[in-house]
Every structure is written in C-alpha cells, then in structure tokens.
Amino acid sequence: MMAVTVLAIAVQRNLFSVVVLAGIYSFLMATVLVALDAVDVAMTEASVGAGISTVLLLGALYLCGGEEAKPLARPWLPLAVAAVITGALVYGTLGLPAFSDPSAPIHVHVVPRYLNEALRETGVQNVVTAVLASYRGYDTLGETIVVFTAGAGVIALLRRLRRRGNGEPR
Amino acid sequence: MRRFLVLRVVGKLLIPFMLLFALYVQFHGDFGPGGGFQAGVIGAAVIVFYALIFGLPAARRLVPDAVVESMVGLGVLLYAGVGVAGLVFGGNYLDYFVLGADPVSGQHRGIFWVEAGVAITVSGVMLKIFYMFAGRRRALEDQ
Amino acid sequence: MSVAGHFASHYSYWITFVLMVAGLYIVIARGNLMKKLIGLSIFQTSVYLLYIAPGKLIGGTAPIVAPAFKVYSNPLPHVLILTAIVVGVATLALGLAIAVRIREAYGSIEEDEILAADRDGGERV
Numbered sequence: 231m232m233a234v235t236v237l238a239i240a241v242q243r244n245l246f247s248v249v250v251l252a253g254i255y256s257f258l259m260a261t262v263l264v265a266l267d268a269v270d271v272a273m274t275e276a277s278v279g280a281g282i283s284t285v286l287l288l289g290a291l292y293l294c295g296g297e298e299a300k301p302l303a304r305p306w307l308p309l310a311v312a313a314v315i316t317g318a319l320v321y322g323t324l325g326l327p328a329f330s331d332p333s334a335p336i337h338v339h340v341v342p343r344y345l346n347e348a349l350r351e352t353g354v355q356n357v358v359t360a361v362l363a364s365y366r367g368y369d370t371l372g373e374t375i376v377v378f379t380a381g382a383g384v385i386a387l388l389r390r391l392r393r394r395g396n397g398e399p400r
Numbered sequence: 401m402r403r404f405l406v407l408r409v410v411g412k413l414l415i416p417f418m419l420l421f422a423l424y425v426q427f428h429g430d431f432g433p434g435g436g437f438q439a440g441v442i443g444a445a446v447i448v449f450y451a452l453i454f455g456l457p458a459a460r461r462l463v464p465d466a467v468v469e470s471m472v473g474l475g476v477l478l479y480a481g482v483g484v485a486g487l488v489f490g491g492n493y494l495d496y497f498v499l500g501a502d503p504v505s506g507q508h509r510g511i512f513w514v515e516a517g518v519a520i521t522v523s524g525v526m527l528k529i530f531y532m533f534a535g536r537r538r539a540l541e542d543q
Numbered sequence: 544m545s546v547a548g549h550f551a552s553h554y555s556y557w558i559t560f561v562l563m564v565a566g567l568y569i570v571i572a573r574g575n576l577m578k579k580l581i582g583l584s585i586f587q588t589s590v591y592l593l594y595i596a597p598g599k600l601i602g603g604t605a606p607i608v609a610p611a612f613k614v615y616s617n618p619l620p621h622v623l624i625l626t627a628i629v630v631g632v633a634t635l636a637l638g639l640a641i642a643v644r645i646r647e648a649y650g651s652i653e654e655d656e657i658l659a660a661d662r663d664g665g666e667r668v
Contacts, residue, residue, distance in 0.1 A: 359429050
C-alpha cells in the first residue's frame with residue numbers, strides 16, 4: 231500500500247494531490263512503525279509528517295503555484311539508475327543479519343545495558359526517553375541546535391521582502 | 401472565515417483538549433510514549449489549527465511573534481543551561497547525577513528540564529516557520 | 544540459504560529499498576523543486592524504516608520497562624530516528640523557504656526554466 235502511494239506520488243503532476251498523498255504516506259509509515267514497536271517514533275511521524283509538514287507544503291504550494299509544468303522528457307536514464315541502485319542495495323543485504331535475529335550486532339552491543347540499567351539509573355520507565363535525554367544528551371543537544379538553526383535559516387530567508395521595486399536592475 | 405460556524409465551534413471545543421494532550425505527552429514521556437519533540441510538535445499544531453480556523457491575525461494576537469522567537473532561543477538556552485548547572489554543581493557537562501539529592505532524582509530532574517527545553521524550541525521553530533510561510537503572501541500584497 | 548528463505552528473512556530491507564529508490568527517482572527525474580523535496584522526504588522516511596526494522600524483535604514489545612515483559616525491541620534506533628524526524632521537517636521547511644525565494648526571483652520552480660533563465664545572462668524572468 232505504501233508502495234502504491236509512493237508510485238502515485240511519482241506519477242501525479244498536480245502538486246496538491248501529491249501533498250495529500252504525502253500525508254497519507256506519513257500515516258501509513260506511522261502504522262508500520264507501531265507494528266515495529268517504535269511507538270515514540272510513530273507518534274512523532276504522525277504528528278510531524280502528516281500534520282506539520284503537510285501544512286508547510288500546502289503553505290509553500292500557495293506561494294509557488296500548484297501544477298507541475300511538463301511531463302518527464304526522458305524517464306529512462308533515471309529509471310536505469312534507480313534499477314542499478316536497487317540491485318546493488320539488494321546485493322548488499324545478502325551479508326546483513328536476518329529480520330528479528332536476536333544475535334544481530336544491533337542487539338548485543340550497548341542496548342542490553344540501556345534496557346537493564348535505565349530504570350535503576352534514571353528512574354524513567356520509557357527507555358527511549360532515558361536514552362534520548364540522558365545517555366545521549368549531547369546528541370539531543372545537537373539536534374535541538376540543528377532545529378534552532380533551521381528555524382533561524384527560514385526566518386532569514388523569508389523575513390525580508392524582495393526589493394524589486396527599488397534598486398533592482400530591471 | 402465567519403461562515404464556518406461548525407468548524408469554529410468544534411475548534412473551540414477541541415483546542416483545549418489538544419493543548420492538554422500536548423502537555424500530557426510532555427509530562428508523561430517518562431512512563432509512556434512521548435517527550436519533548438512530540439509535545440512541541442503537537443503544541444505547535446494546536447496553534448496552527450487555531451490559525452487555520454480563525455485566521456492568521458487572530459493566532460498572531462494569541463501568540464505574538466516576539467513570544468515565538470524568544471521561545472526558539474529560550475529552549476536551546478534551557479537545554480545548555482542544564483548542562484552548565486551540572487558543571488556548577490560539580491559534575492561534568494550535561495551530567496544529571498549531581499542535580500538532585502540522590503542520583504536517580506537528579507537524573508529525573510535533568511531529563512525533565514532537558515525535555516522542556518526541547519519542547520519549547522521545537523514548538524517555537526514549528527510555529528515560526530508556519531507564520532513565515534502563511535504570512536508571506538500577505539506581506540507581499542501589503543508592499 | 545534458499546531463495547525463499549532469504550526472501551522471508553530479508554524482505555523488510557527490500558521494502559525499504561523500494562521506497563528509497565522511488566524517492567531517489569523522484570529527486571533525479573522530476574524537474575519541479577517541490578516535487579524534489581517531497582521525493583527527498585520519502586527517501587528520508589525509508590531511512591527511518593532502515594533503522595527501525597532491524598531493531599524489531601518478534602515477540603518483543605515497545606521499550607517501556609514493565610515487569611510483565613522480558614523482551615523489548617531495540618530502543619537506540621528509536622532515539623536516533625525520533626530526533627531525525629523533527630530535524631527532517633525543519634530542514635524540509637528550510638528547503639521550502641529556498642524554493643519560495645527561487646519562485647519569487649525566477650517566477651518558476653521548474654529546474655529547466657531556472658537554468659534557461661540563468662543561461663540568458665542572469666536576466667530575471
């Protein structure tokens with residue numbers, strides 16, 4: 231179903247329906263994430279992907295106009311590139327551990343310590359919160375600063391109005 | 401926007417509960433899914449919802465630009481301040497163990513303030529971005 | 544391992560790759576800047592899936608510690624992706640802002656029209 235939505239996004243030229251489809255895609259992604267036990271991530275994806283970014287895309291659409299100009303000229307080169315990359319990636323999975331393999335490297339390194347010690351060390355039951363705010367506090371500080379910087383960038387880009395009327399050589 | 405009576409009434413009914421949900425997500429993040437990032441986004445979404453129903457000027461009166469912009473900086477400063485507080489109390493930067501009477505309560509306090517900082521910054525940035533995009537056309541027309 | 548067995552144990556990766564390559568295709572094949580940004584965010588969600596899917600343990604629960612459960616899915620990718628989503632939307636907004644400015648300067652967000660306008664000696668359309 232997600233693949234169908236993505237293909238529809240790729241084919242559709244009316245940008246409004248693309249934006250709505252992207253919102254649907256985000257909700258589907260959130261559902262998949264719940265199935266994969268990532269409840270925190272699913273919650274974020276549902277509120278961010280389907281809520282905020284849809285509103286943002288619609289706002290930008292309002293400023294930019296809604297129709298994609300022309301159909302694709304030569305889709306074969308990008309398609310070939312995509313096919314080659316898919317093949318390479320699938321070949322790369324041959325060496326990866328199987329789905330839900332408890333002895334995969336991802337499950338044996340630091341994570342058992344987080345799971346066993348987090349409640350005792352931080353008193354926080356949700357391990358995701360504990361790791362986010364405490365064990366990896368530096369990472370989260372960095373992420374917060376990135377969000378801050380992006381906000382500052384948007385302000386810098388959109389605050390000043392263009393000065394075409396005065397001084398623009400035209 | 402005066403015509404959408406149903407929308408306005410339902411919006412007025414729902415918005416307090418949405419804000420409450422944002423706060424619940426923020427403060428219940430220790431025990432269930434949730435935390436600063438989600439709460440910030442939901443809180444910003446409430447104001448966006450308000451702006452969509454009642455118009456952007458009303459939302460800007462409710463949450464002025466100056467408040468939003470100071471929220472953006474304040475959250476980062478709060479987060480960094482927690483780190484500095486760890487230094488002041490004799491630990492390392494972002495070391496929460498020294499913030500409370502015993503390590504566990506110190507951790508709890510540190511996580512609480514850090515999450516608060518994240519939520520403030522995230523909701524401030526989201527709201528500011530929305531204001532910028534939504535107010536752009538109006539500003540151009542005014543010129 | 545047989546092909547069928549391999550499919551059963553690795554198809555989560557392959558779904559991820561389908562999404563990823565579809566996003567990539569939108570980015571390189573489409574000229575519209577908005578469409579490119581949406582393709583980029585699809586690519587991004589596929590990376591979320593790439594991180595989250597290996598962390599799942601069948602029979603595990605969400606990583607919220609409770610006495611009733613013994614097996615939890617891996618919390619570390621959840622943390623990384625949680626922050627990545629919020630950062631992703633912030634950078635998406637930055638990209639959209641740049642697209643809006645391009646639209647105001649060139650009157651178009653189609654890549655070839657912008658390039659054509661640039662070739663004409665930087666004359667604004």
